[in-house]
Amino acid sequence: MTTELERATRGWLDHLRVERGVSAHTLRAYSRDLRRYAEYLLTIGVTTPSGVTEQQIAGFLASLREGSAEHPPLAAASAARTLVAVRGFHKFLALEGETTADVASAVAPPRPPARLPKAIPLAQVERLLAAAGVGDTPASLRDRALLELLYGIGARVSEAVGLDVDDLDLASDSVRVVGKGDKERILPLGSFAKEAVSNYLVRARPALAAAGKGTAAVFLNQRGGRLSRQSAWTVIQTAAQRADLPGHLSPHTLRHSFATHLLDGGADVRVVQELLGHASVTTTQIYTMVSVQQLREVFASSHPRAR
Numbered sequence: 626m627t628t629e630l631e632r633a634t635r636g637w638l639d640h641l642r643v644e645r646g647v648s649a650h651t652l653r654a655y656s657r658d659l660r661r662y663a664e665y666l667l668t669i670g671v672t673t674p675s676g677v678t679e680q681q682i683a684g685f686l687a688s689l690r691e692g693s694a695e696h697p698p699l700a701a702a703s704a705a706r707t708l709v710a711v712r713g714f715h716k717f718l719a720l721e722g723e724t725t726a727d728v729a730s731a732v733a734p735p736r737p738p739a740r741l742p743k744a745i746p747l748a749q750v751e752r753l754l755a756a757a758g759v760g761d762t763p764a765s766l767r768d769r770a771l772l773e774l775l776y777g778i779g780a781r782v783s784e785a786v787g788l789d790v791d792d793l794d795l796a797s798d799s800v801r802v803v804g805k806g807d808k809e810r811i812l813p814l815g816s817f818a819k820e821a822v823s824n825y826l827v828r829a830r831p832a833l834a835a836a837g838k839g840t841a842a843v844f845l846n847q848r849g850g851r852l853s854r855q856s857a858w859t860v861i862q863t864a865a866q867r868a869d870l871p872g873h874l875s876p877h878t879l880r881h882s883f884a885t886h887l888l889d890g891g892a893d894v895r896v897v898q899e900l901l902g903h904a905s906v907t908t909t910q911i912y913t914m915v916s917v918q919q920l921r922e923v924f925a926s927s928h929p930r931a932r
Contacts (some may be wrong), residue, residue: 777818779883
């Protein structure tokens with residue numbers, strides 16, 4: 626690195642450490658990213674931050690994706706993370722008056738390829754739910770109710786474990802959840818989830834609550850406190866092992882399956898958007914890709930002239 630580039634980089638990293646309280650791990654990552662950035666600038670003859678142009682930053686981004694003899698090509702997500710450091714660096718220099726403009730602000734990060742949400746067929750969902758309800762203990766009744774609810778309303782795991790008893794309205798078959806940004810939504814409760822939750826509230830929750838100091842949480846752990854997100858993960862992984870289901874399942878698997886099965890059944894994407902609590906329908910539309918993929922698979926295996 627040249628003296629001026631090194632001085633500017635150290636100034637930004639010191640700002641992050643002292644004034645922003647950025648962790649040592651993040652500082653090391655940013656330092657590595659900017660070292661690679663400085664190496665690229667030197668190879669194209671740029672020796673000062675003020676001499677950098679938007680086109681050169683775009684060229685650096687392209688070089689990250691292409692790789693070199695010294696560096697393997699980066700995936701879109703890794704290249705985007707490196708660009709975050711470069712953009713933060715140039716924004717800092719512009720705000721401090723070290724440069725006349727923020728030349729990195731208009732350089733867009735690469736978009737990673739859309740990943741299809743993982744959903745499992747209904748038959749596997751039913752096997753999973755049955756495995757969670759093995760036995761008649763308070764914990765098994767709780768686990769069955771939790772998984773029925775995750776699949777029955779498409780809740781995020783944080784929304785499910787965050788439920789309080791007052792959020793349930795079994796008389797009107799509905800449940801109130803608080804999602805991202807503290808946004809509330811009222812969701813319909815199907816008969817299977819309602820039955821599982823009712824059984825848990827009557828036959829299991831009082832026994833679990835007796836071990837604690839009193840909490841309004843719906844789902845309780847063995848000590849009578851609110852069930853954690855980590856424990857909810859354990860519940861579904863244990864049930865998946867009992868059901869001998871392939872792959873790695875998580876609470877979000879049931880949310881994905883909820884959305885995919887609704888769309889497969891003919892539900893409107895905007896209705897699914899409201900049920901999932903997505904701020905934008907664009908987020909929900911990725912689930913339609915799952916259904917299209919399923920259509921392709923059925924077509925390929927069934928149509929006489931598909932292959």
